[in-house]
Amino acid sequence: MTQLSPRYVAFAGFLLCFFAMAAALYLQYFGGLEPCPLCTFQRVGYVVAGLVFLVAALHNPKKTGRIIYTLLLSAASLWGAAVAARHVWLQNLPADQVPECGPGLDYMLSVFPLQDVLSMVFSGSGECADVDWHFFGFTLPELALVGFAAVLATALAWAFWPRQPRSLFIPR
Numbered sequence: 001m002t003q004l005s006p007r008y009v010a011f012a013g014f015l016l017c018f019f020a021m022a023a024a025l026y027l028q029y030f031g032g033l034e035p036c037p038l039c040t041f042q043r044v045g046y047v048v049a050g051l052v053f054l055v056a057a058l059h060n061p062k063k064t065g066r067i068i069y070t071l072l073l074s075a076a077s078l079w080g081a082a083v084a085a086r087h088v089w090l091q092n093l094p095a096d097q098v099p100e101c102g103p104g105l106d107y108m109l110s111v112f113p114l115q116d117v118l119s120m121v122f123s124g125s126g127e128c129a130d131v132d133w134h135f136f137g138f139t140l141p142e143l144a145l146v147g148f149a150a151v152l153a154t155a156l157a158w159a160f161w162p163r164q165p166r167s168l169f170i171p172r
Contacts, residue, residue: 010057013154017050038087045080073155081148087141
């Protein structure tokens, strides 16, 4: 009989984040889609959540550790979801309300303090409002928003998963 332990759930969360980042990097390097500043910050959410899931899977903590990991995972997924929601909002603005294009993220990070960079990125720029790619009618930020909801759901499922593995199949 197959058993499903909390460690496997945490590893599944890591795989979810890994595949989201792999898709983003594939689209960047093979699809020719350069990430805008908001896309880059969404990637940070996936990377942080993925690393926390991986450490949690390796550590396999008890109750207090699971609470701490879940808080970290919730923060990372809510960060990413907030950035993705802002990105979706910018993409749905009328053309006359789209902000002007600003400098690139690399330039901003090298010239301005981090607080100013965050402020400029979240105020948006014209490049973040561009819709360059669709998948079944969804834009990348919309898919990222769904992905962060899945990350949060996995984190919460892992937090409340029973320590003793249960069978995947109902015995006859």
